[in-house]
Amino acid sequence: PDLAEFVRGLPKAELHLHLEGTLEPELKFRLAERNGIRLPERTVEEVRQTYRFHDLTSFLRVYYPAMQVLQQPRDFHDLAFEYLTRAHADGIRHVEMFFDPQAHTGRGVPFESVIGGYRSAIVQAHREFGISAELILCFLRDHSAEYAMATLMEALPYRDWIIGVGLDSDERGNPPRKFAAVFERARREGFLLTMHCDIDQPDSREHIRQALEEIGVDRLDHGTNIVEDERLVELVRAKGIGLTCCPVSNSFVTAQMKSDEIIGLLDRGLLVTLNSDDPAYFGAYAADNYLALEKHAGLDADRLVELARNSFRASWLTPARLDGYL
Ligand code: ADE
Numbered sequence: 001p002d003l004a005e006f007v008r009g010l011p012k013a014e015l016h017l018h019l020e021g022t023l024e025p026e027l028k029f030r031l032a033e034r035n036g037i038r039l040p041e042r043t044v045e046e047v048r049q050t051y052r053f054h055d056l057t058s059f060l061r062v063y064y065p066a067m068q069v070l071q072q073p074r075d076f077h078d079l080a081f082e083y084l085t086r087a088h089a090d091g092i093r094h095v096e097m098f099f100d101p102q103a104h105t106g107r108g109v110p111f112e113s114v115i116g117g118y119r120s121a122i123v124q125a126h127r128e129f130g131i132s133a134e135l136i137l138c139f140l141r142d143h144s145a146e147y148a149m150a151t152l153m154e155a156l157p158y159r160d161w162i163i164g165v166g167l168d169s170d171e172r173g174n175p176p177r178k179f180a181a182v183f184e185r186a187r188r189e190g191f192l193l194t195m196h197c198d199i200d201q202p203d204s205r206e207h208i209r210q211a212l213e214e215i216g217v218d219r220l221d222h223g224t225n226i227v228e229d230e231r232l233v234e235l236v237r238a239k240g241i242g243l244t245c246c247p248v249s250n251s252f253v254t255a256q257m258k259s260d261e262i263i264g265l266l267d268r269g270l271l272v273t274l275n276s277d278d279p280a281y282f283g284a285y286a287a288d289n290y291l292a293l294e295k296h297a298g299l300d301a302d303r304l305v306e307l308a309r310n311s312f313r314a315s316w317l318t319p320a321r322l323d324g325y326l
């Protein structure tokens with residue numbers, strides 16, 4: 001059978017997905033109109049023209065301003081529901097999704113509007129097509145630790161709707177250690193922990209070491225740079241830490257998919273998973289990432305199946321629910 005069909009048909013989990021990164025230009029126009037916002041671009045084509053990135057910083061400069069169209073709870077609902085609908089069609093059975101509350105509260109949108117909209121979409125999507133979804137609250141690492149802590153406090157009333165916390169945005173000069181107290185408190189409050197250790201950042205290996213040894217993360221987002229340090233590879237293996245790799249995203253922010261590194265780590269028995277990161281911006285949802293890596297580096301059916309199984313093994317599903325997928 002057709003390879004694309006095969007990959008779409010594999011039950012998969014998505015573990016590295018930014019909800020704000022699923023804002024397709026068509027929805028952006030609809031929300032702008034609904035909220036009476038004038039956009040600088042006039043057509044979908046013009047919006048796509050702005051999607052030219054050469055590194056993480058140039059991506060983030062396009063990414064954050066686009067979010068201004070998200071204002072009311074139903075805007076956040078529509079964003080998440082459209083994503084979950086696509087994910088379901090793509091063979092995703094379970095998704096653990098990042099959201100950036102500070103990108104919204106920082107411009108006056110109440111925390112409750114953000115999480116309320118996302119939550120109602122999760123409930124509706126589960127009811128309508130059985131997909132399960134969890135939220136991971138990400139702190140913006142280029143803002144202060146105090147602002148992150150205040151955001152964590154704001155999230156506590158909604159703790160039952162949030163499975164874990166993460167760290168994203170511009171990594172340069174913003175090491176995991178900067179947020180040690182925030183993550184320690186989050187752990188005590190019962191949240192699972194993950195962090196972006198983005199591709200080829202300055203001090204990548206030291207940041208990964210801090211995330212693993214000082215913060216004690218339960219997962220690593222990207223984290224592919226462990227290949228440069230045998231000790232880190234062994235640490236990740238010993239702790240059973242999952243890596244959420246994003247090949248197409250890598251090709252946008254570093255001009256390389258990092259396929260040799262990703263497949264090398266997989267072949268060494270690490271818990272490597274494939275994910276989409278910001279699919280509306282990088283033009284590739286989950287199955288497209290499997291197919292892109294296959295096309296670029298060649299993956300036999302066994303490895304594609306192993307990657308799909310890893311996505312559940314590295315997830316935060318409870319053992320009972322995990323059983324149903326393995
Ligand atoms: N925010 C959205 N996508 C991101 C990424 N890949 N790295 C850091 N911050 C992000």
Ligand code: ZN
Binds near residue numbers: 277
């Ligand atoms: Zn990411």
